[in-house]
Amino acid sequence: MELHGKMLGIPYDFRRPTLAKLKSHYWNPEDERIFIPRAFGFGWDINFFSLRARYPGAFYGLIVLTVLGTVIQCVVYTRAARKKGQGRAP
Numbered sequence: 001m002e003l004h005g006k007m008l009g010i011p012y013d014f015r016r017p018t019l020a021k022l023k024s025h026y027w028n029p030e031d032e033r034i035f036i037p038r039a040f041g042f043g044w045d046i047n048f049f050s051l052r053a054r055y056p057g058a059f060y061g062l063i064v065l066t067v068l069g070t071v072i073q074c075v076v077y078t079r080a081a082r083k084k085g086q087g088r089a090p
Contacts, residue, residue: 011037011044
C-alpha cells in the first residue's frame with residue numbers, strides 16, 4: 001500500500017510529517033489554494049495564508065471562534081473541577 005496518494009478522489013498522506021511540511025501546509029504564501037491535501041491523514045487542510053489573503057473576514061472569524069471555544073472549554077473544565085473538589089473533605 002502506498003503511503004500517499006488518492007482514494008476515491010480524496011487525498012491521503014501517511015508519511016511521517018516534519019515541521020517544514022506542516023508549516024508549508026498551514027501557512028504557504030506560494031500556494032494560492034485554500035484547501036490543500038492534508039499534511040498527515042485523509043482529506044484536506046486549510047492554507048491559512050491564502051484564506052487570510054482572499055477572505056480576511058473568514059480568517060479572523062476562525063481566530064475569534066477558536067479563542068472563544070478555548071475560553072469556554074477552560075470555564076467548563078474549571079467549574080467541573082471545582083464541583084468535583086467540593087464533595088471532598090479537607
